[in-house]
Amino acid sequence: MRFLFLLLLLVFPNLAIAQASGVAAEPASAESASSEASLDELIRIIENEQTRAALIDRLKRANQETGVPADAPPDLSIVRQLAEYTRAAAEGTSATLKALGQMFVDLQQGLSGTMDADLDALRDAAIGVVLTAAGLFGSFLAFRIIVLWAQGVIARRAAGRGWIPRLLAAMAAALVDLGSVLLAWAVGNVVALLVGATGRMGINQSLLLNAFLLVELSKLAMRSILSPRFEAVRLVPVGDGNAAYWYFWLGRIISLIGYTFLFVAPLLAANLSVGAASAAQVLVMATAVTIGIVIVLQNKTDVRIWLSGIAERRGHDGTGQLLVVLGQYWHVVAIVYLITLLVVWFANPEQALPFMLGATVQSVIAILVGIVIVGFISRFVSAGLRLPEDVKARLPLLEARLQAFVPTVMQVVRWVVIAGVLAAIAQAWALFDFVGWIGSARGQQVAGSVISAALIIMVCMVLHVVVASWVEYRLNTSIGKTPTAREKTLLNLFKNAFTIALVVFGLMLALAQIGVNIAPLLAGAGVIGLAIGFGAQKLVQDIITGIFIQFENIMNEGDVVEAAGRSGVVEKLTIRSVTIRDMSGTVHLIPFSSVDQVSNMVRGFSFYVAEFEVARDSDIETVKQTMRDAFAQVMAISEHRDVILDDLDLQGLIAITPASMSLRARIKTLAGKQWGAGRLYSELVMRLFDERGIQTPTPRVSYVPGKGGNLLPAAGEEPA
Template structure:
């Protein structure tokens, strides 16, 4: 809602102001008359025509002119004429003059206060005159008629626009452009009654006959009211406290109402105060008093700004802490600004007020212009940064089908996107800083146009080219390495050599790039190169073992003796190769221990995972078994493993039956082998042993355990002693019995010798029977 054209609580103040102007008019007029009289009564300057004529005659004659010049020269040489000291034009002299002017304003106010009782007495004396009272009544009636006509015309206009306004505010809108159009039309409807008020007021004022004082007072009130209401209408269009559905920017309703309230306060205080003081000055208020009251008005506005800052300091600090990234280098700076921003703002307001009050040159004009341009620059840079961020998100985002088809493509394509974002943000920040410096008078662009500035820009461009070239070379090397990996995914040599070569290329690239950057900065790199050569020679002589390790490692890697992922045996250590550096190989054994072996100590390398491997299996059978049947069972088990076992993909060729490898003490040794993929021989061997045991048991083929045949021995007649077996458990035999049995057994010559074997079973009833028949049974 527009509200009353002039708030009801302000009508008495406006009328009081009009009365004061009308009553004080004669006093102001009298003051002006006194000032004019004082000016007229001041003594006139003396007549200088005879003096000028004499000087002209002197300068026209050569002789008299020469005498005059000689006298002047002698006077100057004698030192009688004192030289005027040069006038200072620095800020200190300006501040001193401003303090003098402020002191003069205070003295002027004191003088005005001293004459105030006389003016008040004269005012009350004039009120006793019926003619003056009649003039005052007629003036007040005319003023009230002008304001009443303007207010009535505005009310009629508002009544006619009330229905379209309500329909406009009730219309829903979600799109930004639609909200903008509705808000623009509503703002026009708000401004039309203000225009009608001003038109009717000035029109009626032009038709009535008023004195200059009364007319000036009415015009002041009308202008102040119109201007203040236009400012408030603009604030209502931006903040829309009474129509949240039409608000263009996201903002809480309470914050919008709070901001609108403070806009009203500032506009009323600043606009009404300025117009009243201006009218008073035109009517005869002294310059000193006018300046003093304007400074008081500025102090009031500065105090209102400080109160506003103190009220919103917590909310603004919370907004500042939420602004930007949650982690990074700027977090601490942002936290500090959030804690002390109100102190900086209050200090800025204090400095601006002092600059304005003391009239330091054109300091306040410069400060106001620089502040406004700085805010515009920062706001524009913020909008540009947000637009660039959204543009990056839209341009560098892959389609959902491509993201689903190639999950890693977006990460690879946007690898340098954060770096590009940071570079653009840094460039934008540099431009903003330079613009701010230019606004505040530092003139950085003038410096950049100079020889030193152009030299710095050239160096920065050279550094950027070097960095870009290094980045391009590194990306090309990475793309080449990635292509080699994709072309040979199972090549362990590439897995070993590519990281080594990439590290070497990175070192070379960083070294060359660093030297070039140092030379661009201005550092002489010739001593660095010479020192690096001498240092390298010294290191070569002092670290022969290191050089030996490096050279041996280079040849081992070039010859592809071992690679990352191989299982090797180096000297007395064996394990899986996890990492290879330029001088050491790191292996992890089966127990998880890591062995680091320098290449200089490597004499022999046993690689058990090169291209393919053999799983050699050894099986033993009893002498009584058929060898061909046992070999056939082995071949059958191996064929089943290669056909449908879990390790079928590991076996690359059919099982090879080697045959009988040897005749052992109690078994026949059979051998065969599988050809497997690298690192698969041990799993194949374990699986074959598991299956062959089950197959031999199913076929009744005995896998012998270590045993010996007992020979009883015979005497000269060919008879052997009887063997008696006592059915007694070992734990039931006491120690003396064991000793007697051992002594009797050792006394027999020859006697049987029995050794226990690990394959003993539980004793049964059959075990209690005699192991061998006695002599008599035979």
């Protein structure tokens, strides 16, 4: 078929030109006879096998001589495509400028009768068209009065109701409007049949009716969306003034372009000249573009204020700043687009307008879909993630972790959506054949690599959340078995080590999927680790000592220890250091390289050692009994009785001096519980000492007037 088409282009150049330009010109009789003879010759060549084979060989040689293989892949580079577009636009513009002059010459000749225009036929056609138009538009205006009344009734019933009744009312109003358009079109058809010769509709009346149907259906869609008269059935949140303004101008542009291209231009081409039709199209396109530029300039400030308000409500984030920049220069972009549309249409009037309109519609659809998706994501992120109460009770930190994790993922998804919208726009304007590229082997390889890397990162994130939640569940004291101090320490160390390993391996695997050679990275990591080992000996010593401390299980989180001269509660324990909070609340971070010994005060069980010093002349048995009575009072309190593991270990007299005696007792308690019971025991012993007259060896000095005024010791005390 390709060879036959090339042959037709060679044999019938006039026919090819007529098909490319879309103008049906009537050839001369001599040319018709020549074309018929050439067609007979072509049929004779194709029917003969030898001549057909020779023709195919000749066409193949001609194709090979061009030096471009038939299956050569297209050049997808943007620079090459821009160069091709520029060259085609320049050539088309030059040809169009020449053709424009000829169009106006043809129009002048057509109006003066030099091109043998049949003005009588034009007059007869005009009469039929005028009568059809009168019946068509007259009936439409009459039906519009009824439609406005019906739409007013529908709008009054839908006013103040929810969005579903309003949507149904808008659909009902659109159906009523559609009925008026179809009825007017039907009336126009009846009038066209009545005024036509022998009851047949003329081609000009048919053009008018088709143009009316398409134009009014387009305007009906605008009326259904904007509803300039009735706010209750309006589908967009704009005021009455804006709705009327935009419908007025958009309706005028649609009518101007639609009736010109669908009715006026074909009418002029058929009854006057092709040049007159082309001149009318050029004039209308220039007028429409001028109206568009005026509309853009009139709304420049309003759109900028509207976009600035959206950016302010978004807190001037990345998208908000982009909206601010767009508000400053959107009118420039719109004017350049309209002028480009006009110039490109001049350069290629048959293909440029459908292409640009189709690309514009596709771009608008892609942007609207992207806005809907991004808006849904933003609303989901702003609404937050709420977990059920039973899950929050088991995993109290999971909701906060997900709320910090989900926005990051949604931000990535938002940029993916933006990239997809840009790719769709580039595809629509033929700047980049994304569909063709993604269908190629290279595109599938790149897409597969990116998707694999993204899945690896997502799996790593999910694993991190799962492991962190499991550790949190095991450490939750309100559910299940209470974890021991050893479990707390090991689980926290496991979570930290697992997170580091997951980040390293996940990053390496993701880089490997996108084509990065990770072997040099692993080798470099080994060299860097060796250099760190030599240069940071203290760090290595911290880690090695920390490993052995963990193996020996000498301390865990929550233990009361003494290390490196600091004593207090262990708040955090890593592989390198220990964090201790002392009695005053001060936090000490102690690296393990500074720890030469660790004293754990809460391992297994504890003793409270109480030593009391009494006067030298006190009765020892009385003192011991007093200490036993104080312990009995402590045991009478259930809070302390539950933590005391054994009877009082009364060791008795442990030291004696000329002025005092010292006695010792020990109370065995649960690990870390000795201080509460011990403080109460000491308080009770001192209170009983006072009640029973047992004196402590506190020096007391009294003044006795005597010789020289010397200070003498009180009775029962030795001189100093």
